[in-house]
Amino acid sequence: MHALTHDGVTLHILDQGPRDGRVVMFGNSLGSDLRLWEALIPHLPEGLRLIRFDKRGHGLSDCPPGPYSIEDLSGDAAAICDALGLRDVTFIGLSIGGLIGQSLAARRPDLLRALVLMDTAAKIGTPEMWNERIANVRRDGIASISDAILARWFAPGFAEAHPAEFALCRNMLERGPDEGYAGCCAAIAGADQTEATRALTLPVMAMTGADDASTPPDLVRATAELCGAAFHEIANAGHLPCYEQPKAVAALLKAFLDKT
Numbered sequence: 001m002h003a004l005t006h007d008g009v010t011l012h013i014l015d016q017g018p019r020d021g022r023v024v025m026f027g028n029s030l031g032s033d034l035r036l037w038e039a040l041i042p043h044l045p046e047g048l049r050l051i052r053f054d055k056r057g058h059g060l061s062d063c064p065p066g067p068y069s070i071e072d073l074s075g076d077a078a079a080i081c082d083a084l085g086l087r088d089v090t091f092i093g094l095s096i097g098g099l100i101g102q103s104l105a106a107r108r109p110d111l112l113r114a115l116v117l118m119d120t121a122a123k124i125g126t127p128e129m130w131n132e133r134i135a136n137v138r139r140d141g142i143a144s145i146s147d148a149i150l151a152r153w154f155a156p157g158f159a160e161a162h163p164a165e166f167a168l169c170r171n172m173l174e175r176g177p178d179e180g181y182a183g184c185c186a187a188i189a190g191a192d193q194t195e196a197t198r199a200l201t202l203p204v205m206a207m208t209g210a211d212d213a214s215t216p217p218d219l220v221r222a223t224a225e226l227c228g229a230a231f232h233e234i235a236n237a238g239h240l241p242c243y244e245q246p247k248a249v250a251a252l253l254k255a256f257l258d259k260t
């Protein structure tokens, strides 16, 4: 386990694989931590250096008082790259992790070689929607809205077919600090990467679950078109295809890594 203190916030980092391997870094979604990628990792090509981290307010990382901005979060990711001496990074960002990736690519192009946008967009939802969610979480806690969140995370039938995996995801979501969740909701509310993403010149690939109700295929396709990225829809997956369809996601990633 590695830790880095940046901007007064201690971040939890997992650095796996050969030091001289191609660097692939993962950005997790709202309400999830670095364990989210566990199912995907065995399907990835060998020899990669895999960097995972818990964004502030999630997992084992510190939870400073919110609100956070997307620049705070991409600044944390950049600090990890600088501290570990990472360059030529392929960043794979899921949902808010994809907003972090877009912000990182725009602000620190020297760090990245390629970008994967997974179930994400240049702008997700509206400030009103996120402010309502923040108010609910601050008043009643994440567990008061977790049923609705989990319904968007998975394709219909997943919870019934995989009750144990579904229960673990509920635990991961509900056991995170309300403050960290609300802080990241504020970051999403304030993020509009449209112009920055239109200006990106690095190779980008986008994908989303066909049943994603949070960032539906049309929204993700529109973001892919901004930066000339190939777009893929993953069957039988909701908002977390890396968890629900890890083999299909790994196949797309392998083809992209081979090309870039």
Ligand SMILES: O=C(O)CC1=CCC(=O)O1
Pocket (backbone or CB within 6 Å): 028, 029, 030, 031, 094, 095, 096, 097, 124, 149, 152, 188, 214, 239
């Ligand atoms: O909670 C959701 O609706 C899904 C989601 C939106 C942004 C993110 O990171 O997750």
